[in-house]
Amino acid sequence: MSPAKIKFGTDGWRGVIADDFTFANVRRVAQAAADFWRGQPGNGVLVGYDNRFFSEVYARLVCEVLAGNGIPAIYSSVAAPTPAVAYAVRDRQLRGAVMITASHNPPRFNGFKLKANYAGPADPELCGAVERLVDANPVQSVPFDGNVEIYDPRRAHLVAVKKLVDLKTIRAAGLRVVVDSMHGCGGRLLEEVLGGTTRTIRGDRDPLFGGVNPEPIGRNLGALCAAVKQSRAHIGLATDGDADRLGVVDDTGRYVSIQLVFALLLLHVLRHRGERGGAVVRSANCTTIMDRICQAHGVELVEVPVGFKYICQQMREKDVLIGGEESGGIGFRGHIPERDGILANLMLLELLAVTGKKLSRLLTELQAEFGRSAYDRIDMHLPLEKRDRFIAALKQQPPADLLGVPLARTNTLDGVKYIATDGSWLMFRTSGTEPIIRIYSEASTSGRVKKLLAYGRQLAETM
Template sequence: MKRLFGTDGIRGLSGQYPLTPKEVYRIGLSAGMVLRDHYKDGPIRVLLVRDTRESGSSLGRMLTDGLRDTGVDVFDVGVLCTPSVAYLVQAHQFQSGVVISASHNPPEFNGIKFFTRQGRKWPDVWEEAIESHLTKTLKKPKGVEKGRLIPSPQLVEDYESFLIKTLPHKLDLSKLRIGLDCSNGANYSVAPQILRFLGASVFVMGDKPTGKNINVRCGSQQTDRLGQLVRKKRCHVGVAFDGDGDRVIFTDEKGQVIDGDFIIGLLAKHLKSEKRLKNNKVVITVMSNLGLRMALVRLGVRIVETPVGDRYVSEAMRKNRAVLGGEQSGHIILGSYLPSGDGLLTALHVLAIVARARTPFSHIVGWMRKFPQTLVNVLVKERKPIPEMNGVQSKIDDIRNSLGQKGRILVRYSGTEPLLRIMIEGPTKKIIDQYASELVTEIESTIN
């Protein structure tokens, strides 16, 4: 059987395998069996949230039915961001959490992510156990009373209170004008509400989800319209979330994109100045810009590097006892508060810095300079090992040798989509774009 779990849970087109009603029920049944094997005594309670996709409710019902048929109690919060689970499972002692979401992907996609009672992604061995169950004929456990379904919308306020308590005492955002893009996703209600509670003037887009417009021409991956809003309304800063709220990307007052690398640099500098950068370490990924690496070195910060994926960043932070880590894509983990990335939590702490600085956001992040970077995705039909594609590997080696110490090249397969991702950094945009074009031509002729 093809492996179901990627780097961020199960993901696919809703209505197609493995996200058919029958298979999602079986996934729920299998997950319940894994939990019963691990927690043998007492009731098992699972927290469920989802984003705003049209398919979310039906998939949630099928998953819930499977879990309940193993005796698991399911507490259904409704629409709320993925990172809320990392807080709520710990605060209310749930044995597990589950999210129905496909994060930043288009609305026709959906997915399933499981969390441990510590607020981290399920370990590989648990995911493998689900896949093992799915290869067999599954039956409901005998003699087990069906679990309860408990609607739990009141937990939304609990999560909001948690976010506010992490902020400086009496934080006042009343002097900030904020452009906000909620991506028609999970943060469409909570984010504007909290920012206005803190006094900010908020100009919102992407806050009218229909089930079919999540991440469509909006959100952290498409910030052009947010930049226009920021300029039109003369905002101090723009904030864009992705569909499930675990990513955040900013724009400055000019509408220019401020990505995760800039935010990691800003937070590292801030935490170090306040002597709160535990162990003087920051965790970043292989995709992090060379400019961020140089900036962290100038700060005297030790860098820990991981593969792409917030679960790898989170695990490296745990092992190195670091309190800051993240990705260029906007997954930022503030480990003093949560073990996983939370876009709204990150946004609030960055806005706290902006409010106190009383200087343009472009100046605040301007201490760091990024190398020109190009990112290209190539659609692939199969995942051939890169070293086995002689022409492709030879071209990569040639580009790497040409760049020397003045740039980097990274080629890897996506963990969630049928894409081969190319990242090249170098001295000028013209040079790296030419290298990328040559490599894409070689890849397409070899793979496709």
């Protein structure tokens, strides 16, 4: 029986634990990565991992293969955030890193993420090169003990992050903060940084993530909403399974769309941090409030396909103030070209501290100045062959209107995005990691968003 085919997705390979994500297949991919990194400049390769089933064991196997190929292998002593692992690449001048994680996917998944020597997500060229090297050579490994360095990447990352925010002002503001790590590897790191009136929920390891996917979106943050209300906190902050994304609950205990959080962080960077020059980068499925803010401040806006690797590419090629995606991954100037949920949450606290305003008020002021925005997304399971035909049909036959509002244009940068003359839009794209289609919509009212999403679902169901 021939070994299973390994197919890389967004920035690495993901699979179902004990199905295709097995010890044998992890070794195969590790050997391919070793073949790629052998002879590359740099001090070695760090292997980090999250809190999923067997993540630390998979990471040990990867280290054994790297070391067996003569590559200095470094093993994270603890489950560590993806941005901490990426930061170590720059800090220690490594060839790259491997992160064993499936990020926000359901508990049955795990993954093998590649971090490049520029301390960001692997680009398609790197992923393609490693994928082509799978089974090019037999697996070589050595015992873990005595051949692998042990290192905690969290410390240096926290030192770097603290330098990027006004921690003194944040602490002096006396903000009551509830942190929800969703049982991921964010753990109690934010509480450690903030101290004082900060408390953490779901900060311990649970490979089942308490029965919800470790994705910091509204339907998964009920515990955080309740904790904010119960403790009368100023804000609730969440990180996903590998702590590279954030989720936010305001002072009323209400989940806040990441679209609005992204917009607030952009305003904070421009108005309170006084940063000038550079560009703003957003994914194609992000709110157009970003466009209006950029236009008002004379800042260049760059739209890219969905996936932080495209934002990373812009951050490597030009001066980028801030770059973000719909799923809560945000990167900042002066840091690594990688999304960082720890830093993004601290930046948001800095905004509250320097303005002295509640988050609910800041959100009201944002939409009063730049227009109201309602936004939502639904996911539909659709077999691979059907979803690709569906996207092709949408491109070939766009509707004349979106529920009575004339169509202004169609954007095919990533999937298909129908934009109406009133500014509302409906977007369809396939997931890079799962057999699903994602449907997004933005409009001035939540009622129209719901209707547009229902219309989008109807189109997909009649495919």
